[in-house]
Amino acid sequence: MPYVNIRITPGATEAQKAELIAGATELLVKVLNKNPATTFVVIDEVPTENWGSGGISVAERNRKAGG
Structure with missing residues (x-):
């Protein structure tokens, strides 16, 4: 049970997200x-x-890139 x-x-x-779930399942x-x-796939x-x-953080990186 992956x-x-x-x-x-x-x-x-x-x-x-549906494509990610299908693709991960297909790969296994x-x-x-x-x-x-x-096979269970969870997206967080x-x-x-x-x-x-x-x-x-990505948020900080995004703020710096935008301004």
Whole structure:
């Protein structure tokens, strides 16, 4: 029973999320021969102020880039 957790910042459409779920499931079926009916994919949207790299949050990086 595979469990895949995808974390992204907000902004993906419902259609894009559906494609991520389908694609992750398809990959596990193809590569590991997993049953799609028991493959779980969860998408977490992490606010940009809670996601950082290079020592600053994405929100801060976006503010600096815009102004």
